[in-house]
Amino acid sequence: MELKQVHKWIDLYFEGQTTLAQEQALNDYFSQPKIEKSLVPYKPYFVTVSQERTQRFESGFNPATNKRRWFSTALAVAASVAFVALFLRPVQPTPEEIVFEEFKANMYLVSTHLNRSKQGVAYMETFNQTTKKFIKTE
Amino acid sequence: MDERTFLNRIIAVQHSMFRLAKRLLTSTEEAEDAVQEVLAKLWQHMNKIATYTNIEGYAMTMTKNYCLDRLKSKQAKQLRLVHVQHDRSTTLLDKQIDNRDSVAQVFAFMEALPEQQKMVLQLRDVEQYDFETIAQIMELSEGAVRVALSRARKTIREQLIKAHNYGIETGS
Numbered sequence: 001m002e003l004k005q006v007h008k009w010i011d012l013y014f015e016g017q018t019t020l021a022q023e024q025a026l027n028d029y030f031s032q033p034k035i036e037k038s039l040v041p042y043k044p045y046f047v048t049v050s051q052e053r054t055q056r057f058e059s060g061f062n063p064a065t066n067k068r069r070w071f072s073t074a075l076a077v078a079a080s081v082a083f084v085a086l087f088l089r090p091v092q093p094t095p096e097e098i099v100f101e102e103f104k105a106n107m108y109l110v111s112t113h114l115n116r117s118k119q120g121v122a123y124m125e126t127f128n129q130t131t132k133k134f135i136k137t138e
Numbered sequence: 139m140d141e142r143t144f145l146n147r148i149i150a151v152q153h154s155m156f157r158l159a160k161r162l163l164t165s166t167e168e169a170e171d172a173v174q175e176v177l178a179k180l181w182q183h184m185n186k187i188a189t190y191t192n193i194e195g196y197a198m199t200m201t202k203n204y205c206l207d208r209l210k211s212k213q214a215k216q217l218r219l220v221h222v223q224h225d226r227s228t229t230l231l232d233k234q235i236d237n238r239d240s241v242a243q244v245f246a247f248m249e250a251l252p253e254q255q256k257m258v259l260q261l262r263d264v265e266q267y268d269f270e271t272i273a274q275i276m277e278l279s280e281g282a283v284r285v286a287l288s289r290a291r292k293t294i295r296e297q298l299i300k301a302h303n304y305g306i307e308t309g310s
Binding site: 049 | 149243303
């Protein structure tokens, strides 16, 4: 391509007035190693653009894996809903359970009191021993 | 349309979709997710899409809209910020290695353009679509596409010349 033409087209190009064919010609011009000095500033752009064009969608589309992905998401959602339903459901106790809970609470009360009095007894025993040591009753 | 025809037509356009998504979302992972999502949607509505004349254009429009939605959502904004910071460090490094032919620098110029100009530039210069197709994808008139393109290219030209002169002045 003639240099004069390149200059003309590059001006048109930046005005957005070039056709696709002209733009392809410019691309070809800038892909060669020897470029006229005044055109050097534009080279990075054409290099970038042609490099960009080689980028590929690496992972590719696979409808099978995509369906499976949908399925697993659905499964996970169902599982979590079931979990919530099972464990966060308000529990309605039966009369037997109420009685049992009341009995349990009472037994706890008894046991704490019993423990406290046991401690009291233990204290009394130590008191007796020490008094016996100091106050001799013969 | 059977699955085979669909896949063949999609294979032709999926790379363009990915490049557009990447231009808008910046990050490769985000772009891949976006394309995967759009393709899944197309797959689901295969029978409806079969009636369209320009499936490739439709797929590109969907990609564009999906990415713009992603950008609007807060989550994408955060991801983008992180990525921009990451980009900047590589740009600096590239500058040190090679100031004039730096591709990363041109990327930064393109990145700074308004979204519409960015997309038009991408569709024309990278994908090499004609104005009619671009207008269809962008849901704009051809005139508006031409205006956006010339504005984008003018900005790029100014920045290219500035960057080039800067390189000469500093003597690097």
